[in-house]
Structure formats: structure tokens, C-alpha cells
Amino acid sequence: MIPAVRIENLTKHYHLDGETVRALDSVSFDVPRGDFVSIMGASGSGKSTMLNLLGCLDRPTSGRLFLGDEDVTQLDDDRLSEIRASRIGFVFQSYNLIPQLTVLENIEVPLYYQGRANGKSHNRCRELAALVGLSDRLNHRPTQLSGGQQQRVAIARSLVNDPDFILADEPTGNLDSATTDEILSLLKDLNRQGKTIVMVTHEPEVGEQTARIVRLRDGRLESDQRLISLEEKQAS
């Protein structure tokens, strides 16, 4: 089976004041469908760069990146936008909801850029809001919600385009421990239902709850540790 994400010798160099910074240096790994991966590392390890590349927000200097069967390594800006709209579900540390839109409208935004926002999609957004437990908050504005609730909206939004994988950037970074547990169990539920999740985090206790930890250090792959095998996951 084709993995959700395949990374081959992915390298990213930045030029800062005439000096070349090797933010990522020839990193390779696969994320099979249904996996739940944490990418961990200290600051400066290349975590953010990896996140930007996986999110198709940036292009690598060399190496190749496949999302499903598509090589997205050197696509132009418009194509990358389309990939983001159709294949990736983003969850951010600071939720990143659009303040002037309601919960329902926020969930709908990715569909809108695919030209798929219509009457049918409205129902789908309602279902997703119900899935994350916000059926009674459909017409609230983000500012009227707690942090945990906002992150639930963001998770619902990340699911709306039925993506190849969810890319979560420190999704619990702004939350207290009780809410962190809520969000993590929501993500685990989604993973159990077959969603592939890639999560960037620097908190070991969060990373430990996933199926696999990929550690980066100085732009290189330090370790790739599997905590729960895919077979085990399927069994559970």
C-alpha cells in the first residue's frame, strides 16, 4: 500500500547573512496510512522546517516528498495551494480560527477554497461539529469559546476536506493538562477510526501517547521509535 507520506533525503538550506544554515539534512522516513507519528526535537532541530515542508507551505532544497502517490517536491504556488486544500488537514498551536466567522463557517473554509462549499457541505460541517462535541455552539464566534473548544473546531476543520493526513503543530501547546488530555484522546479516537496523524511536539508526555516518535536533532534524523505497531493498533 502507498504510504500517506514518503520522505526521501529531504534537505532544506536557508541563507542567512551569507551563511548557509542546514535546517534539514537528508532526512528520510515513511508515514504509512493509519499511523500516528510525533515529530520531536529541541528548538533548532529542524522540527518547524519539517512541518512547513510536510504542510506544503515551503519547498525543499533537495530530496523528494510524496503525499500519497503525488510528488509535491517542486510544484508551483497554485498547485501547492490545491494540495493543501485537498490532502492536508492543519491543526495549529494557537488554533488559528478566523475571528469574524462562526464555528460552522470556520469548519467550512477549506471546502470553500476547493469550490466545494454548498448545501451538502453544510450538513457535513454540522456532523463534524457534532463529532468534536460542539453541536450547541455552531453559531458562536471563536472569541466566545474556550481554548479547548477552539482547538476542537480546528480539528473539525482539519477533517472537513477528508485529508490524506492531519498535520498538527503543537496542538496542545496552549492548553492546560486536563484539556490536553481531552484533545489527545480526540486525536487518538480519530486515529483509531483510520485517520493518519503527524504531530509536531516538544512535550515528551504528549509524544509518548502516539504510536511512533521520530526525533530530529540538528536537522538530521536522530531516532525513529515505534511505541505501538500498526498491527497492534488495528487489533485494538
Place this chain on the structure above:
Amino acid sequence: MLLRGLKIWQMGIKSLLLHPMRSALTVLGIFVGVASVIWLLAIGEGISLSAQKQIEQLGADNVIVRTVKPPDKNASKDQKIIAYGITRADFELLEETIPTIVRIVPIREISRRFSYHGRFLGGRLVGCTPKYYEINHLEIDRGRFLTDSDLFEKKNLCVLAAGTAAELFSFENPIGKAVRVDNQYYVVIGVTKHRNPSAGIGGSFSGQDFNNDVYIPISTLWNRIGDFISSNSGDFPPKGDIVELSQITIQVDQVDHVVETSTLVKDMLARHHKKDDFAVTIPLELLEQARTTRMMFILFMGLIAAISLLVGGIGIMNIMLATVTERTREIGIRRALGAKRRDIIRQFLIETVSLSVLGGLTGILGGLTCRPVTAFARYLLNRAIPEVVEQLPELIQSVEPIIVPESIPLAFGISVTIGVLFGIYPAMRAAAMDPIEALRHE
């Protein structure tokens, strides 16, 4: 597709409602610009049209010769009586020699006081011939105008202008009654209808009102009043002017011949006049001048309006640049969620166009209120500062704005264009942002 279009506008309007005050002020800028386009053009049109009408009253196929008081170069104190102006001989010369003449009317005008049964009215006593009636486009209301036999027999008859009749007789029928002028009586044989005043030409020829006139045969005037007009009645030695004719109006057979005829008239009269005591004018020239003035006026008004629209446009751009910076993070989010650059451009353009279209529509409504507002402003000004208003030219005092129909689509088109023009730069800036940087923006 339609639903998506609707959605995109709905989103734009939602974003604008985030800052209702800011949006309203931006709309106000465009409102003022668009309304001023319509207003200024309407006022310009009103003024120039009434000027044009007044000139047309003079007749485009006419040549007008006026007596002008020559400049007093050596105004010696002993010379109390000055003779000047066009003469009966001039009139006969022109009548006999110029081939293009259709009608020619000698006119002598004197300011006089008219009275009837204790009512008084100051006005113009006009000595003329029957052709005066046609050449000035008068219309008779009651009775008849002067005839050739009145002229020939030097009868003591008069025709009243509408205003004179109303003032002296109010509800009485003036026909058959005698109007007193100085110590003479003239029997009223007719009353003319109201006639629009004509334009002033400058020099001695101020605008003619026609409404306080009394018309008598010119032969009667010569016979009874004569050429000498005293300016210090009763004193000795007498002082005053001797003038045979105030004006000769010539109607030419074709409009094309007007200019040639006027040159001919000028040359002929110049041969017989040593003093600079006459002036030849042609309303046709004035009409053309008025058209040029009108174009200038429209251009000038248009320029002012364009400047105010430009200011409105700059206001829009200013606000949109601020908005784009403020919403950097939103732009980053939208880009991450799959918005292409052109989606971002479209989003912000729609917001600017919404603002400018709203400004345009309200501006059109504001522009349409031009007439009542002008009337109201005139009323207020007349009450507050009547002295100042009285000093304004008649044309401005009585201006009736006429909305130029083209100015409405024009103003609307300009406001949309301004929305696009001044919105495109902020929108491009928004779209050019790096999504990673934008997402990191606090």
C-alpha cells in the same frame, strides 16, 4: 458557482462589519466624491443652460447696433450737452444699402416713470416700429401691437409689457385706458405676454428684462419727447444727452451671413462716426462663447469632482493597507487552508469594491437631492445673509441645477473603477505574503 459568488460577497461584508465605523468613513469618502460629481455637473449645466437661453432670446440671426456713450476725453465743464450715438441717417443708410437684411428696427429707449390712477412704475419707454414685435419674439396677450399706420400718423398709443400691465392695472382691463408718461398720455391698445429676459452683452447693453416696458411708435417718441434727454430737469443751464437712436436691431436672412453683415455694418458706420459711440454685437458669437464657457465649466467642475474622488480613493487604499496588515494572520490561515494567491486578491478586492459601490450608490442618491437641497440652501442664505446674496450675479442667484443623466452611470462607473484601482495594490500585497511568515504574525 452562483452560491459561491454569493458566499464570497457575504464573507467580504462580514469582514467589513468587523469595523463598522472605519468602513462607514471610507464609504463617506466615496459618497462625497460621487455626489459632488453629480452636483457640480448639475449646477454647471443649470447655469450654462440658462445663460444659453438668454442669449438665444437675442436671436442667433440678429446683428445688434447699440449707441455707446463715448469716453469723456475732454469733458469740459461748459459743454453740458453731448450729442452722440447712432442716428436716423445711419438707420436709413443701413436699411438701403445692406442686401442681407430681412428686418431692421430702429429703437429709442428712455427710462421713464409710468403712472395710472395714482399707481407708479419705473420702466423703459421704448420707441420702436411694428417689426420690433417679430424681431424680439414678443407675443400679444390682449389687443394688438403697433402698426405701420400708428407709426405713420404718430399716434399717442402704447402697448404694455405683461409686468407693466400687472403693476399699473392689476385686475383692471388696461385696453382703452390712458397711461401717463411725463405730461403726456398714451392710450393702451395691447398687452404682450411675459417674455424671458435676454442676456447682457456688456458695455451699454445690459440684460433686457422686457417686463416693465411700454412700447410706443418711435415717430411719436421723436415728436413728443425728442432727442434731448435732460439729466438735470429744471436746472439752468440744461445738461443732458442728445441721442437719436439707442439701438438698431437687424435680422439677417441666413445665420451664415451674420458675421459678414456685422462687419459690413461696422465698416459703414465707422465712416460716418468720428467718435467711438456705437458697438456692433452678434448674439451668435455670444452663443458660441457661451458654449465654450460651458465646456470650460464642465471641465472645471469635473476636475474638482475628480480630485474629491481621488481623495476618496486614497482613503480606501489607506484603510485597505491597514486592514491587510491587521489581518496578516488571517491571510496566513487562509493560505494554509488552501487559498491561492488569486483567492486572497479576490477577497480583498471584493471588500474594496463593496465599499466603493456602497459609496457610489449612496452618492448617487445624494446627487439626486441636488435640486431640493439647492432650493433649501438658497432659502437659508436669503434669510441669513440677504445682502451678500443680492450682490451675487442673477445667474447664480436663480440657478436651477439640472442633473446631467450621463453623470449617474459615469459617477457609478468611476466609483467602481476607483475601488478596483485603489484596492488592487493592497490586495496584491496581501497575496504576496509568505504564508509561513503570515501564520507566525502576532
